[in-house]
Amino acid sequence: MARKPKDEILHDHNHDGIDRRGFLKCMAWAGTGAFCVMQGGVLKSYSLSGLSGLSGKQIKGDLCFVQISDSHMGFNKPANTDVAGTLKAAIDKINALPTAPGFILHTGDISHLSKPEEFDGVDQLLKGASAKDVFYVPGEHDVIGDDGKQYLERYGKNAKGSGWYSFDQKGVHFVGLVNVMNLKAGGLGSLGNEQLEWMEGDVKHLSKSTPVVVFAHIPLWSVYPEWGWGTDDSAQALSYLKKFGSVTVLNGHIHQTMQKVEGNVTFHTAASTAFPQPKPGEAPSPGPMKVPAEQLKSLLGIRDVNYVQGKHSLGVTDSTLE
Amino acid sequence: MKRTVSTLGFAMLAIVILMMAGRSRTYGVAVEDKPTAQVKIDNFVFSPNPLTVPAGTTIRWTNQDDIPHNVVSEDKSFKSKVLDTDETFTYTFTKPGTYTYFCSIHPKMTGKVVVQ
Numbered sequence A: 001m002a003r004k005p006k007d008e009i010l011h012d013h014n015h016d017g018i019d020r021r022g023f024l025k026c027m028a029w030a031g032t033g034a035f036c037v038m039q040g041g042v043l044k045s046y047s048l049s050g051l052s053g054l055s056g057k058q059i060k061g062d063l064c065f066v067q068i069s070d071s072h073m074g075f076n077k078p079a080n081t082d083v084a085g086t087l088k089a090a091i092d093k094i095n096a097l098p099t100a101p102g103f104i105l106h107t108g109d110i111s112h113l114s115k116p117e118e119f120d121g122v123d124q125l126l127k128g129a130s131a132k133d134v135f136y137v138p139g140e141h142d143v144i145g146d147d148g149k150q151y152l153e154r155y156g157k158n159a160k161g162s163g164w165y166s167f168d169q170k171g172v173h174f175v176g177l178v179n180v181m182n183l184k185a186g187g188l189g190s191l192g193n194e195q196l197e198w199m200e201g202d203v204k205h206l207s208k209s210t211p212v213v214v215f216a217h218i219p220l221w222s223v224y225p226e227w228g229w230g231t232d233d234s235a236q237a238l239s240y241l242k243k244f245g246s247v248t249v250l251n252g253h254i255h256q257t258m259q260k261v262e263g264n265v266t267f268h269t270a271a272s273t274a275f276p277q278p279k280p281g282e283a284p285s286p287g288p289m290k291v292p293a294e295q296l297k298s299l300l301g302i303r304d305v306n307y308v309q310g311k312h313s314l315g316v317t318d319s320t321l322e
Numbered sequence B: 001m002k003r004t005v006s007t008l009g010f011a012m013l014a015i016v017i018l019m020m021a022g023r024s025r026t027y028g029v030a031v032e033d034k035p036t037a038q039v040k041i042d043n044f045v046f047s048p049n050p051l052t053v054p055a056g057t058t059i060r061w062t063n064q065d066d067i068p069h070n071v072v073s074e075d076k077s078f079k080s081k082v083l084d085t086d087e088t089f090t091y092t093f094t095k096p097g098t099y100t101y102f103c104s105i106h107p108k109m110t111g112k113v114v115v116q
Helices: A020-026 A048-053 A083-095 A116-126 A149-155 A193-204 A234-239 A293-299 B002-033
Strands: A034-039 A042-047 A063-068 A104-106 A134-136 A165-169 A172-176 A212-215 A247-251 A258-262 A265-269 A301-308 A313-320 B036-042 B045-047 B051-053 B057-063 B088-093 B097-102 B110-115
Touching (some): A063 A083, A083 A116, A104 A116, A116 A149, A134 A172, A172 A193, A193 A234, B036 B051, B051 B057
Parallel strands (some): A063 A104, A104 A134, A172 A212, A212 A247, B036 B057, B051 B110
Antiparallel strands (some): A034 A042, A165 A172, A258 A265, A301 A313, B097 B110
16 A cells, blocks of 8 residues: 555664664564663663563663553453453563562553443452552543543543643653544544643643653554544644653554654554554554464564664664564 | 125225225335435444435444444534444434534544435
């Protein structure tokens, strides 16, 4: 399929000859989530599936946290008839980490149909995680039918607007954004003016050396607009972050790991804990992808990402488990 | 005379049968005349799209995906609840016009109904 230049995912900053196609070939399913370590303002991420092979020293940083995403509690179709079981497996991985993470980020689609029992199921399972603090942003599956009212009551008591907020952890500034509300026909994810104005004010006072982590459900970069994998007004949000030396954007929604570096910003999408989705354009639709159980392990892997401040260089090492 | 009575009886019987048939036929037409149309939701696509129907048509959307969708008109004249797999939504279009709609969960999914 011919793609427009604007859809290209990776610029060849490093002169290493990795174009979009080559980049896509490097992608691997991470399986259950991502483990992130801030080391001197540089974020490294690992697939949870491969962490047992890493030493404590390798993954001990100034700040450790875990990102999980798209648990879709309530989903029961052939792609995964036991999403509670796979979320539990993800939590077991978190609990087996050599260094306990400080907290968990859940980047949305907690539930499949916004049903109370679905949220309850995730809450109950996450009580078993070693990290007790969980920070959420909603996915489009979490705000079905009530414009996000239930989500806000459960997870957004201290948040602004439809659920956006920020917090600081060990010198790192985290910004949780909502891009699944008030979506327009034919459009992509949307932040909206009210949230953008808040964000501009939120980061204005920070020194440019502050590492910033922005997390939201739908990717804040144009992964594949044909499938709605992007956010219409993300460029505006990113424009507020230009002064910072280290900006990391964490998203979910597309149920596969992807990375991109653009200037001072590294973008990461996380795998789902529930089911994989096809690579961009490689299926008629982004619907759930049924993967044979024996094939899954060969697609799981370790992803070691190292973003070096100032060099615009993204070092990616992928290795499969089998 | 006997033959005449018999013929008359037969004729009356025939009339009654025809009347019943007529009533039955009329009833059948009444059901079939209430126009209906189907839109399937499959692979994140509404089809057929656009769909042109006469006024008074009831359209039934059926979600055939493993992912929930909904059907929301841009002018807010109709909005379905979320449709899980195999669930349906029906709406009767009484006034001529062009109705654009989308899935508010996956807004890239758009559709149009033209009512004549």
